[in-house]
Amino acid sequence: MKDLHQQAARWDQWAPHYDEETRNQDPSAAAAVLSDLAGDGAALELGVGAGRVAFPLAEWGTPVFGLDASQKMISRLEEHQKQTPEGRSPVQARVGDMARFDLGTHYPLVYVIASTFFLLTKQEDQVSCFRSAARHLSPQGRFVVEAAVPHTSGMASERQQMIVREMSEEHLKWSAYVHDPVHQIVRAQEVRVGPDGCRLLPNVMRYAYPAELDLMAQLAGLRLDGRTSDWKGSPFTATSTHHVSVYSRQSAENDTSTTIGPSA
Ligand SMILES: C[S@@+](CC[C@H](N)C(=O)[O-])C[C@H]1O[C@@H](n2cnc3c(N)ncnc32)[C@H](O)[C@@H]1O
Incomplete structure:
Protein backbone atom coordinates (compact mmCIF):
# COMPACT_ATOMS: atom_id res chain seq x y z
CA MET A 1 0.00 0.00 0.00
CA HIS A 151 19.63 -0.34 -20.73
CA THR A 152 21.76 0.31 -17.71
CA SER A 153 25.18 0.38 -19.37
CA GLY A 154 25.33 4.19 -19.26
CA MET A 155 24.97 3.94 -15.48
CA ALA A 156 27.49 1.15 -15.02
CA SER A 157 30.47 2.96 -13.54
CA GLU A 158 28.99 5.43 -11.05
CA ARG A 159 25.50 3.89 -11.06
CA GLN A 160 24.13 7.24 -12.14
CA GLN A 161 23.54 9.17 -15.33
CA MET A 162 22.40 12.60 -16.53
CA ILE A 163 20.97 13.12 -20.01
CA VAL A 164 20.24 16.52 -21.54
CA ARG A 165 16.99 16.14 -23.50
CA GLU A 166 16.52 19.66 -24.85
CA MET A 167 18.39 22.90 -24.42
CA SER A 168 17.81 26.41 -25.73
CA GLU A 169 18.67 29.93 -24.56
CA GLU A 170 15.45 29.90 -22.51
CA HIS A 171 15.01 26.38 -21.26
CA LEU A 172 16.71 23.17 -20.24
CA LYS A 173 15.19 19.72 -20.01
CA TRP A 174 17.24 16.94 -18.46
CA SER A 175 16.89 13.53 -16.84
CA ALA A 176 18.84 12.28 -13.84
CA TYR A 177 19.01 8.56 -12.98
CA VAL A 178 20.36 6.64 -10.02
CA HIS A 179 20.63 2.90 -10.44
CA ASP A 180 20.42 0.17 -7.79
CA PRO A 181 21.44 -2.97 -9.70
CA VAL A 182 20.85 -5.26 -6.72
CA HIS A 183 17.12 -4.55 -6.69
CA GLN A 184 16.87 -3.57 -10.39
CA ILE A 185 15.58 -0.17 -9.34
CA VAL A 186 16.13 3.08 -11.20
CA ARG A 187 15.18 6.36 -9.52
CA ALA A 188 14.69 9.20 -11.96
CA GLN A 189 14.02 12.91 -11.94
CA GLU A 190 12.84 14.70 -15.06
CA VAL A 191 13.99 18.28 -14.51
CA ARG A 192 12.47 21.18 -16.41
CA VAL A 193 13.89 24.68 -16.08
CA GLY A 194 12.46 27.63 -18.00
CA PRO A 195 11.01 31.12 -17.68
CA ASP A 196 8.25 29.74 -15.38
CA GLY A 197 10.77 28.29 -12.93
CA CYS A 198 11.97 24.80 -12.15
CA ARG A 199 9.86 21.65 -12.05
CA LEU A 200 10.73 18.13 -10.85
CA LEU A 201 8.89 15.09 -12.20
CA PRO A 202 10.01 12.04 -10.19
CA ASN A 203 9.81 8.41 -11.21
CA VAL A 204 10.86 5.10 -9.64
CA MET A 205 10.93 1.86 -11.64
CA ARG A 206 11.88 -1.76 -11.14
CA TYR A 207 13.09 -2.90 -14.55
CA ALA A 208 12.94 -6.48 -15.77
C1 LIG B 1 3.87 6.34 -17.68
S1 LIG B 1 2.21 6.64 -17.19
C2 LIG B 1 1.41 5.80 -18.53
C3 LIG B 1 -0.01 6.21 -18.75
C4 LIG B 1 -0.63 5.57 -20.00
N1 LIG B 1 -0.61 4.13 -19.92
C5 LIG B 1 0.09 6.03 -21.25
O1 LIG B 1 0.60 5.18 -21.97
O2 LIG B 1 0.12 7.23 -21.48
C6 LIG B 1 2.06 5.51 -15.85
C7 LIG B 1 0.72 5.49 -15.14
O3 LIG B 1 0.71 4.36 -14.25
C8 LIG B 1 0.07 4.74 -13.05
N2 LIG B 1 0.50 3.83 -11.96
C9 LIG B 1 1.67 3.80 -11.29
N3 LIG B 1 1.68 2.80 -10.40
C10 LIG B 1 0.47 2.19 -10.49
C11 LIG B 1 -0.15 1.09 -9.82
N4 LIG B 1 0.48 0.39 -8.87
N5 LIG B 1 -1.41 0.74 -10.18
C12 LIG B 1 -2.08 1.42 -11.15
N6 LIG B 1 -1.54 2.49 -11.80
C13 LIG B 1 -0.29 2.85 -11.49
C14 LIG B 1 0.49 6.19 -12.86
O4 LIG B 1 -0.40 6.86 -11.99
C15 LIG B 1 0.46 6.72 -14.29
O5 LIG B 1 -0.79 7.28 -14.61
Missing part, protein backbone atom coordinates in the same frame (compact mmCIF):
# COMPACT_ATOMS: atom_id res chain seq x y z
CA LYS A 2 2.85 2.39 0.82
CA ASP A 3 4.29 1.87 -2.68
CA LEU A 4 0.92 2.57 -4.26
CA HIS A 5 0.52 5.82 -2.33
CA GLN A 6 4.02 6.90 -3.26
CA GLN A 7 3.37 6.20 -6.96
CA ALA A 8 0.03 8.01 -6.72
CA ALA A 9 1.76 11.07 -5.23
CA ARG A 10 4.43 11.03 -7.97
CA TRP A 11 1.89 10.70 -10.77
CA ASP A 12 -0.36 13.36 -9.26
CA GLN A 13 2.65 15.64 -9.87
CA TRP A 14 2.89 14.48 -13.49
CA ALA A 15 -0.84 14.82 -14.20
CA PRO A 16 -0.96 18.52 -15.27
CA HIS A 17 2.09 18.04 -17.53
CA TYR A 18 1.66 14.49 -18.88
CA ASP A 19 -0.13 15.38 -22.14
CA GLU A 20 2.54 17.93 -22.98
CA GLU A 21 5.39 15.59 -21.98
CA THR A 22 4.08 12.83 -24.29
CA ARG A 23 2.82 14.96 -27.17
CA ASN A 24 5.47 13.57 -29.57
CA GLN A 25 4.46 9.95 -28.99
CA ASP A 26 2.09 8.75 -31.70
CA PRO A 27 -0.40 6.24 -30.22
CA SER A 28 -2.02 5.21 -33.52
CA ALA A 29 -0.01 2.02 -34.25
CA ALA A 30 -0.53 0.78 -30.67
CA ALA A 31 -4.26 1.49 -30.85
CA ALA A 32 -4.59 -0.41 -34.15
CA VAL A 33 -2.85 -3.54 -32.78
CA LEU A 34 -4.76 -3.44 -29.49
CA SER A 35 -8.07 -3.05 -31.31
CA ASP A 36 -7.28 -6.16 -33.40
CA LEU A 37 -6.52 -8.13 -30.24
CA ALA A 38 -9.68 -6.93 -28.44
CA GLY A 39 -11.90 -8.01 -31.34
CA ASP A 40 -15.51 -7.19 -30.52
CA GLY A 41 -14.85 -7.04 -26.78
CA ALA A 42 -13.69 -4.47 -24.27
CA ALA A 43 -10.15 -3.86 -23.04
CA LEU A 44 -8.67 -3.29 -19.62
CA GLU A 45 -5.67 -0.94 -19.40
CA LEU A 46 -3.46 -1.10 -16.31
CA GLY A 47 -2.02 2.31 -15.43
CA VAL A 48 -4.28 4.01 -17.98
CA GLY A 49 -3.13 7.51 -17.04
CA ALA A 50 -4.92 10.28 -18.95
CA GLY A 51 -5.93 7.83 -21.69
CA ARG A 52 -3.19 8.63 -24.22
CA VAL A 53 -3.71 5.27 -25.97
CA ALA A 54 -7.14 4.38 -24.50
CA PHE A 55 -8.90 7.17 -26.46
CA PRO A 56 -7.44 6.26 -29.87
CA LEU A 57 -8.34 2.63 -29.06
CA ALA A 58 -11.91 3.67 -28.26
CA GLU A 59 -11.99 5.44 -31.63
CA TRP A 60 -11.50 1.99 -33.19
CA GLY A 61 -14.68 0.91 -31.36
CA THR A 62 -13.15 -0.79 -28.30
CA PRO A 63 -14.59 0.27 -24.95
CA VAL A 64 -11.73 0.70 -22.47
CA PHE A 65 -11.77 0.39 -18.72
CA GLY A 66 -8.70 1.63 -16.91
CA LEU A 67 -7.11 1.30 -13.50
CA ASP A 68 -4.75 3.94 -12.22
CA ALA A 69 -3.07 4.80 -8.95
CA SER A 70 -3.41 8.55 -9.43
CA GLN A 71 -6.75 10.30 -8.99
CA LYS A 72 -5.34 13.35 -10.76
CA MET A 73 -4.44 11.32 -13.85
CA ILE A 74 -7.96 9.88 -13.83
CA SER A 75 -9.43 13.40 -13.55
CA ARG A 76 -7.47 14.31 -16.71
CA LEU A 77 -8.89 11.21 -18.42
CA GLU A 78 -12.41 12.22 -17.38
CA GLU A 79 -11.89 15.70 -18.84
CA HIS A 80 -10.82 14.11 -22.14
CA GLN A 81 -13.86 11.80 -22.03
CA LYS A 82 -16.17 14.82 -21.69
CA GLN A 83 -14.68 16.23 -24.88
CA THR A 84 -15.13 13.08 -27.00
CA PRO A 85 -17.98 13.05 -29.53
CA GLU A 86 -21.26 11.34 -28.59
CA GLY A 87 -21.57 7.73 -29.68
CA ARG A 88 -17.85 6.93 -29.35
CA SER A 89 -16.93 3.85 -27.29
CA PRO A 90 -16.40 4.95 -23.70
CA VAL A 91 -13.17 5.22 -21.74
CA GLN A 92 -13.76 4.86 -18.03
CA ALA A 93 -11.36 4.48 -15.15
CA ARG A 94 -11.13 4.12 -11.43
CA VAL A 95 -8.41 4.30 -8.83
CA GLY A 96 -6.85 0.91 -8.24
CA ASP A 97 -3.59 -0.97 -7.89
CA MET A 98 -2.47 -2.92 -10.94
CA ALA A 99 -0.57 -5.27 -8.61
CA ARG A 100 -3.78 -6.60 -7.09
CA PHE A 101 -7.24 -6.11 -8.50
CA ASP A 102 -10.50 -7.98 -8.79
CA LEU A 103 -13.01 -6.38 -11.14
CA GLY A 104 -15.26 -9.43 -11.43
CA THR A 105 -15.10 -9.21 -15.26
CA HIS A 106 -13.23 -11.03 -18.02
CA TYR A 107 -11.69 -9.22 -20.96
CA PRO A 108 -10.37 -10.42 -24.32
CA LEU A 109 -7.56 -7.91 -23.84
CA VAL A 110 -5.68 -6.68 -20.79
CA TYR A 111 -2.70 -4.45 -21.51
CA VAL A 112 -0.01 -2.41 -19.81
CA ILE A 113 2.13 -0.15 -22.02
CA ALA A 114 4.87 2.47 -22.03
CA SER A 115 6.94 0.60 -19.40
CA THR A 116 4.16 1.28 -16.88
CA PHE A 117 4.61 -2.29 -15.60
CA PHE A 118 8.01 -1.25 -14.18
CA LEU A 119 6.26 1.22 -11.86
CA LEU A 120 5.58 -1.80 -9.67
CA THR A 121 8.81 -1.56 -7.73
CA LYS A 122 8.78 -5.00 -6.08
CA GLN A 123 9.22 -8.29 -7.91
CA GLU A 124 6.37 -9.83 -5.87
CA ASP A 125 4.03 -7.04 -7.04
CA GLN A 126 5.04 -7.60 -10.65
CA VAL A 127 4.28 -11.33 -10.33
CA SER A 128 0.99 -10.47 -8.66
CA CYS A 129 0.13 -8.13 -11.55
CA PHE A 130 0.60 -10.99 -14.03
CA ARG A 131 -1.62 -13.18 -11.85
CA SER A 132 -4.34 -10.51 -11.58
CA ALA A 133 -4.22 -9.89 -15.33
CA ALA A 134 -4.43 -13.64 -16.05
CA ARG A 135 -7.51 -13.95 -13.80
CA HIS A 136 -9.25 -11.23 -15.86
CA LEU A 137 -8.66 -12.83 -19.26
CA SER A 138 -11.45 -14.50 -21.15
CA PRO A 139 -10.50 -18.01 -22.38
CA GLN A 140 -8.90 -16.74 -25.62
CA GLY A 141 -7.81 -13.45 -24.02
CA ARG A 142 -4.43 -11.78 -24.40
CA PHE A 143 -2.26 -9.90 -21.93
CA VAL A 144 -0.01 -7.38 -23.70
CA VAL A 145 3.04 -5.85 -22.06
CA GLU A 146 4.93 -3.08 -23.85
CA ALA A 147 8.13 -1.97 -22.19
CA ALA A 148 11.68 -0.85 -22.72
CA VAL A 149 14.44 -3.44 -22.81
CA PRO A 150 16.50 -2.30 -19.81
CA TYR A 209 14.35 -8.13 -18.89
CA PRO A 210 11.92 -9.92 -21.21
CA ALA A 211 13.08 -13.33 -19.96
CA GLU A 212 12.07 -12.44 -16.40
CA LEU A 213 8.68 -11.26 -17.64
CA ASP A 214 8.20 -14.59 -19.42
CA LEU A 215 8.92 -16.40 -16.17
CA MET A 216 6.40 -14.23 -14.34
CA ALA A 217 3.90 -15.08 -17.06
CA GLN A 218 4.55 -18.78 -16.52
CA LEU A 219 3.96 -18.38 -12.78
CA ALA A 220 0.60 -16.84 -13.66
CA GLY A 221 -0.33 -19.69 -16.03
CA LEU A 222 0.38 -17.66 -19.18
CA ARG A 223 2.69 -18.31 -22.08
CA LEU A 224 4.39 -16.02 -24.59
CA ASP A 225 2.50 -15.97 -27.88
CA GLY A 226 4.60 -13.43 -29.73
CA ARG A 227 7.12 -10.64 -29.23
CA THR A 228 8.04 -7.79 -31.55
CA SER A 229 10.19 -4.74 -31.05
CA ASP A 230 7.41 -2.24 -31.81
CA TRP A 231 3.73 -1.92 -32.67
CA LYS A 232 4.46 -2.25 -36.38
CA GLY A 233 5.55 -5.87 -36.06
CA SER A 234 9.32 -5.36 -36.47
CA PRO A 235 11.24 -8.45 -35.34
CA PHE A 236 12.56 -8.53 -31.80
CA THR A 237 16.36 -8.86 -31.91
CA ALA A 238 19.41 -8.53 -29.67
CA THR A 239 19.53 -4.79 -30.43
CA SER A 240 15.85 -4.03 -29.82
CA THR A 241 15.31 -1.24 -27.33
CA HIS A 242 11.61 -2.02 -26.75
CA HIS A 243 9.31 -4.99 -26.87
CA VAL A 244 5.64 -5.66 -27.31
CA SER A 245 4.94 -9.05 -25.73
CA VAL A 246 1.66 -10.89 -26.08
CA TYR A 247 0.72 -13.57 -23.54
CA SER A 248 -2.21 -15.94 -23.44
CA ARG A 249 -3.39 -18.77 -21.24
CA GLN A 250 -1.31 -21.95 -21.27
CA SER A 251 -4.04 -24.26 -22.46
CA ALA A 252 -4.18 -26.73 -25.32
CA GLU A 253 -7.18 -24.93 -26.81
CA ASN A 254 -5.07 -21.75 -27.19
CA ASP A 255 -2.77 -23.02 -29.88
CA THR A 256 -2.96 -19.96 -32.15
CA SER A 257 0.05 -17.67 -32.16
CA THR A 258 -0.34 -13.91 -32.28
CA THR A 259 0.86 -11.73 -35.11
CA ILE A 260 1.53 -8.08 -34.34
CA GLY A 261 1.54 -5.50 -37.07
CA PRO A 262 -0.73 -3.83 -39.55
CA SER A 263 -3.77 -5.95 -40.44
CA ALA A 264 -3.79 -7.37 -43.94
Whole structure:
Protein backbone atom coordinates (compact mmCIF):
# COMPACT_ATOMS: atom_id res chain seq x y z
CA MET A 1 0.00 0.00 0.00
CA LYS A 2 2.85 2.39 0.82
CA ASP A 3 4.29 1.87 -2.68
CA LEU A 4 0.92 2.57 -4.26
CA HIS A 5 0.52 5.82 -2.33
CA GLN A 6 4.02 6.90 -3.26
CA GLN A 7 3.37 6.20 -6.96
CA ALA A 8 0.03 8.01 -6.72
CA ALA A 9 1.76 11.07 -5.23
CA ARG A 10 4.43 11.03 -7.97
CA TRP A 11 1.89 10.70 -10.77
CA ASP A 12 -0.36 13.36 -9.26
CA GLN A 13 2.65 15.64 -9.87
CA TRP A 14 2.89 14.48 -13.49
CA ALA A 15 -0.84 14.82 -14.20
CA PRO A 16 -0.96 18.52 -15.27
CA HIS A 17 2.09 18.04 -17.53
CA TYR A 18 1.66 14.49 -18.88
CA ASP A 19 -0.13 15.38 -22.14
CA GLU A 20 2.54 17.93 -22.98
CA GLU A 21 5.39 15.59 -21.98
CA THR A 22 4.08 12.83 -24.29
CA ARG A 23 2.82 14.96 -27.17
CA ASN A 24 5.47 13.57 -29.57
CA GLN A 25 4.46 9.95 -28.99
CA ASP A 26 2.09 8.75 -31.70
CA PRO A 27 -0.40 6.24 -30.22
CA SER A 28 -2.02 5.21 -33.52
CA ALA A 29 -0.01 2.02 -34.25
CA ALA A 30 -0.53 0.78 -30.67
CA ALA A 31 -4.26 1.49 -30.85
CA ALA A 32 -4.59 -0.41 -34.15
CA VAL A 33 -2.85 -3.54 -32.78
CA LEU A 34 -4.76 -3.44 -29.49
CA SER A 35 -8.07 -3.05 -31.31
CA ASP A 36 -7.28 -6.16 -33.40
CA LEU A 37 -6.52 -8.13 -30.24
CA ALA A 38 -9.68 -6.93 -28.44
CA GLY A 39 -11.90 -8.01 -31.34
CA ASP A 40 -15.51 -7.19 -30.52
CA GLY A 41 -14.85 -7.04 -26.78
CA ALA A 42 -13.69 -4.47 -24.27
CA ALA A 43 -10.15 -3.86 -23.04
CA LEU A 44 -8.67 -3.29 -19.62
CA GLU A 45 -5.67 -0.94 -19.40
CA LEU A 46 -3.46 -1.10 -16.31
CA GLY A 47 -2.02 2.31 -15.43
CA VAL A 48 -4.28 4.01 -17.98
CA GLY A 49 -3.13 7.51 -17.04
CA ALA A 50 -4.92 10.28 -18.95
CA GLY A 51 -5.93 7.83 -21.69
CA ARG A 52 -3.19 8.63 -24.22
CA VAL A 53 -3.71 5.27 -25.97
CA ALA A 54 -7.14 4.38 -24.50
CA PHE A 55 -8.90 7.17 -26.46
CA PRO A 56 -7.44 6.26 -29.87
CA LEU A 57 -8.34 2.63 -29.06
CA ALA A 58 -11.91 3.67 -28.26
CA GLU A 59 -11.99 5.44 -31.63
CA TRP A 60 -11.50 1.99 -33.19
CA GLY A 61 -14.68 0.91 -31.36
CA THR A 62 -13.15 -0.79 -28.30
CA PRO A 63 -14.59 0.27 -24.95
CA VAL A 64 -11.73 0.70 -22.47
CA PHE A 65 -11.77 0.39 -18.72
CA GLY A 66 -8.70 1.63 -16.91
CA LEU A 67 -7.11 1.30 -13.50
CA ASP A 68 -4.75 3.94 -12.22
CA ALA A 69 -3.07 4.80 -8.95
CA SER A 70 -3.41 8.55 -9.43
CA GLN A 71 -6.75 10.30 -8.99
CA LYS A 72 -5.34 13.35 -10.76
CA MET A 73 -4.44 11.32 -13.85
CA ILE A 74 -7.96 9.88 -13.83
CA SER A 75 -9.43 13.40 -13.55
CA ARG A 76 -7.47 14.31 -16.71
CA LEU A 77 -8.89 11.21 -18.42
CA GLU A 78 -12.41 12.22 -17.38
CA GLU A 79 -11.89 15.70 -18.84
CA HIS A 80 -10.82 14.11 -22.14
CA GLN A 81 -13.86 11.80 -22.03
CA LYS A 82 -16.17 14.82 -21.69
CA GLN A 83 -14.68 16.23 -24.88
CA THR A 84 -15.13 13.08 -27.00
CA PRO A 85 -17.98 13.05 -29.53
CA GLU A 86 -21.26 11.34 -28.59
CA GLY A 87 -21.57 7.73 -29.68
CA ARG A 88 -17.85 6.93 -29.35
CA SER A 89 -16.93 3.85 -27.29
CA PRO A 90 -16.40 4.95 -23.70
CA VAL A 91 -13.17 5.22 -21.74
CA GLN A 92 -13.76 4.86 -18.03
CA ALA A 93 -11.36 4.48 -15.15
CA ARG A 94 -11.13 4.12 -11.43
CA VAL A 95 -8.41 4.30 -8.83
CA GLY A 96 -6.85 0.91 -8.24
CA ASP A 97 -3.59 -0.97 -7.89
CA MET A 98 -2.47 -2.92 -10.94
CA ALA A 99 -0.57 -5.27 -8.61
CA ARG A 100 -3.78 -6.60 -7.09
CA PHE A 101 -7.24 -6.11 -8.50
CA ASP A 102 -10.50 -7.98 -8.79
CA LEU A 103 -13.01 -6.38 -11.14
CA GLY A 104 -15.26 -9.43 -11.43
CA THR A 105 -15.10 -9.21 -15.26
CA HIS A 106 -13.23 -11.03 -18.02
CA TYR A 107 -11.69 -9.22 -20.96
CA PRO A 108 -10.37 -10.42 -24.32
CA LEU A 109 -7.56 -7.91 -23.84
CA VAL A 110 -5.68 -6.68 -20.79
CA TYR A 111 -2.70 -4.45 -21.51
CA VAL A 112 -0.01 -2.41 -19.81
CA ILE A 113 2.13 -0.15 -22.02
CA ALA A 114 4.87 2.47 -22.03
CA SER A 115 6.94 0.60 -19.40
CA THR A 116 4.16 1.28 -16.88
CA PHE A 117 4.61 -2.29 -15.60
CA PHE A 118 8.01 -1.25 -14.18
CA LEU A 119 6.26 1.22 -11.86
CA LEU A 120 5.58 -1.80 -9.67
CA THR A 121 8.81 -1.56 -7.73
CA LYS A 122 8.78 -5.00 -6.08
CA GLN A 123 9.22 -8.29 -7.91
CA GLU A 124 6.37 -9.83 -5.87
CA ASP A 125 4.03 -7.04 -7.04
CA GLN A 126 5.04 -7.60 -10.65
CA VAL A 127 4.28 -11.33 -10.33
CA SER A 128 0.99 -10.47 -8.66
CA CYS A 129 0.13 -8.13 -11.55
CA PHE A 130 0.60 -10.99 -14.03
CA ARG A 131 -1.62 -13.18 -11.85
CA SER A 132 -4.34 -10.51 -11.58
CA ALA A 133 -4.22 -9.89 -15.33
CA ALA A 134 -4.43 -13.64 -16.05
CA ARG A 135 -7.51 -13.95 -13.80
CA HIS A 136 -9.25 -11.23 -15.86
CA LEU A 137 -8.66 -12.83 -19.26
CA SER A 138 -11.45 -14.50 -21.15
CA PRO A 139 -10.50 -18.01 -22.38
CA GLN A 140 -8.90 -16.74 -25.62
CA GLY A 141 -7.81 -13.45 -24.02
CA ARG A 142 -4.43 -11.78 -24.40
CA PHE A 143 -2.26 -9.90 -21.93
CA VAL A 144 -0.01 -7.38 -23.70
CA VAL A 145 3.04 -5.85 -22.06
CA GLU A 146 4.93 -3.08 -23.85
CA ALA A 147 8.13 -1.97 -22.19
CA ALA A 148 11.68 -0.85 -22.72
CA VAL A 149 14.44 -3.44 -22.81
CA PRO A 150 16.50 -2.30 -19.81
CA HIS A 151 19.63 -0.34 -20.73
CA THR A 152 21.76 0.31 -17.71
CA SER A 153 25.18 0.38 -19.37
CA GLY A 154 25.33 4.19 -19.26
CA MET A 155 24.97 3.94 -15.48
CA ALA A 156 27.49 1.15 -15.02
CA SER A 157 30.47 2.96 -13.54
CA GLU A 158 28.99 5.43 -11.05
CA ARG A 159 25.50 3.89 -11.06
CA GLN A 160 24.13 7.24 -12.14
CA GLN A 161 23.54 9.17 -15.33
CA MET A 162 22.40 12.60 -16.53
CA ILE A 163 20.97 13.12 -20.01
CA VAL A 164 20.24 16.52 -21.54
CA ARG A 165 16.99 16.14 -23.50
CA GLU A 166 16.52 19.66 -24.85
CA MET A 167 18.39 22.90 -24.42
CA SER A 168 17.81 26.41 -25.73
CA GLU A 169 18.67 29.93 -24.56
CA GLU A 170 15.45 29.90 -22.51
CA HIS A 171 15.01 26.38 -21.26
CA LEU A 172 16.71 23.17 -20.24
CA LYS A 173 15.19 19.72 -20.01
CA TRP A 174 17.24 16.94 -18.46
CA SER A 175 16.89 13.53 -16.84
CA ALA A 176 18.84 12.28 -13.84
CA TYR A 177 19.01 8.56 -12.98
CA VAL A 178 20.36 6.64 -10.02
CA HIS A 179 20.63 2.90 -10.44
CA ASP A 180 20.42 0.17 -7.79
CA PRO A 181 21.44 -2.97 -9.70
CA VAL A 182 20.85 -5.26 -6.72
CA HIS A 183 17.12 -4.55 -6.69
CA GLN A 184 16.87 -3.57 -10.39
CA ILE A 185 15.58 -0.17 -9.34
CA VAL A 186 16.13 3.08 -11.20
CA ARG A 187 15.18 6.36 -9.52
CA ALA A 188 14.69 9.20 -11.96
CA GLN A 189 14.02 12.91 -11.94
CA GLU A 190 12.84 14.70 -15.06
CA VAL A 191 13.99 18.28 -14.51
CA ARG A 192 12.47 21.18 -16.41
CA VAL A 193 13.89 24.68 -16.08
CA GLY A 194 12.46 27.63 -18.00
CA PRO A 195 11.01 31.12 -17.68
CA ASP A 196 8.25 29.74 -15.38
CA GLY A 197 10.77 28.29 -12.93
CA CYS A 198 11.97 24.80 -12.15
CA ARG A 199 9.86 21.65 -12.05
CA LEU A 200 10.73 18.13 -10.85
CA LEU A 201 8.89 15.09 -12.20
CA PRO A 202 10.01 12.04 -10.19
CA ASN A 203 9.81 8.41 -11.21
CA VAL A 204 10.86 5.10 -9.64
CA MET A 205 10.93 1.86 -11.64
CA ARG A 206 11.88 -1.76 -11.14
CA TYR A 207 13.09 -2.90 -14.55
CA ALA A 208 12.94 -6.48 -15.77
CA TYR A 209 14.35 -8.13 -18.89
CA PRO A 210 11.92 -9.92 -21.21
CA ALA A 211 13.08 -13.33 -19.96
CA GLU A 212 12.07 -12.44 -16.40
CA LEU A 213 8.68 -11.26 -17.64
CA ASP A 214 8.20 -14.59 -19.42
CA LEU A 215 8.92 -16.40 -16.17
CA MET A 216 6.40 -14.23 -14.34
CA ALA A 217 3.90 -15.08 -17.06
CA GLN A 218 4.55 -18.78 -16.52
CA LEU A 219 3.96 -18.38 -12.78
CA ALA A 220 0.60 -16.84 -13.66
CA GLY A 221 -0.33 -19.69 -16.03
CA LEU A 222 0.38 -17.66 -19.18
CA ARG A 223 2.69 -18.31 -22.08
CA LEU A 224 4.39 -16.02 -24.59
CA ASP A 225 2.50 -15.97 -27.88
CA GLY A 226 4.60 -13.43 -29.73
CA ARG A 227 7.12 -10.64 -29.23
CA THR A 228 8.04 -7.79 -31.55
CA SER A 229 10.19 -4.74 -31.05
CA ASP A 230 7.41 -2.24 -31.81
CA TRP A 231 3.73 -1.92 -32.67
CA LYS A 232 4.46 -2.25 -36.38
CA GLY A 233 5.55 -5.87 -36.06
CA SER A 234 9.32 -5.36 -36.47
CA PRO A 235 11.24 -8.45 -35.34
CA PHE A 236 12.56 -8.53 -31.80
CA THR A 237 16.36 -8.86 -31.91
CA ALA A 238 19.41 -8.53 -29.67
CA THR A 239 19.53 -4.79 -30.43
CA SER A 240 15.85 -4.03 -29.82
CA THR A 241 15.31 -1.24 -27.33
CA HIS A 242 11.61 -2.02 -26.75
CA HIS A 243 9.31 -4.99 -26.87
CA VAL A 244 5.64 -5.66 -27.31
CA SER A 245 4.94 -9.05 -25.73
CA VAL A 246 1.66 -10.89 -26.08
CA TYR A 247 0.72 -13.57 -23.54
CA SER A 248 -2.21 -15.94 -23.44
CA ARG A 249 -3.39 -18.77 -21.24
CA GLN A 250 -1.31 -21.95 -21.27
CA SER A 251 -4.04 -24.26 -22.46
CA ALA A 252 -4.18 -26.73 -25.32
CA GLU A 253 -7.18 -24.93 -26.81
CA ASN A 254 -5.07 -21.75 -27.19
CA ASP A 255 -2.77 -23.02 -29.88
CA THR A 256 -2.96 -19.96 -32.15
CA SER A 257 0.05 -17.67 -32.16
CA THR A 258 -0.34 -13.91 -32.28
CA THR A 259 0.86 -11.73 -35.11
CA ILE A 260 1.53 -8.08 -34.34
CA GLY A 261 1.54 -5.50 -37.07
CA PRO A 262 -0.73 -3.83 -39.55
CA SER A 263 -3.77 -5.95 -40.44
CA ALA A 264 -3.79 -7.37 -43.94
C1 LIG B 1 3.87 6.34 -17.68
S1 LIG B 1 2.21 6.64 -17.19
C2 LIG B 1 1.41 5.80 -18.53
C3 LIG B 1 -0.01 6.21 -18.75
C4 LIG B 1 -0.63 5.57 -20.00
N1 LIG B 1 -0.61 4.13 -19.92
C5 LIG B 1 0.09 6.03 -21.25
O1 LIG B 1 0.60 5.18 -21.97
O2 LIG B 1 0.12 7.23 -21.48
C6 LIG B 1 2.06 5.51 -15.85
C7 LIG B 1 0.72 5.49 -15.14
O3 LIG B 1 0.71 4.36 -14.25
C8 LIG B 1 0.07 4.74 -13.05
N2 LIG B 1 0.50 3.83 -11.96
C9 LIG B 1 1.67 3.80 -11.29
N3 LIG B 1 1.68 2.80 -10.40
C10 LIG B 1 0.47 2.19 -10.49
C11 LIG B 1 -0.15 1.09 -9.82
N4 LIG B 1 0.48 0.39 -8.87
N5 LIG B 1 -1.41 0.74 -10.18
C12 LIG B 1 -2.08 1.42 -11.15
N6 LIG B 1 -1.54 2.49 -11.80
C13 LIG B 1 -0.29 2.85 -11.49
C14 LIG B 1 0.49 6.19 -12.86
O4 LIG B 1 -0.40 6.86 -11.99
C15 LIG B 1 0.46 6.72 -14.29
O5 LIG B 1 -0.79 7.28 -14.61
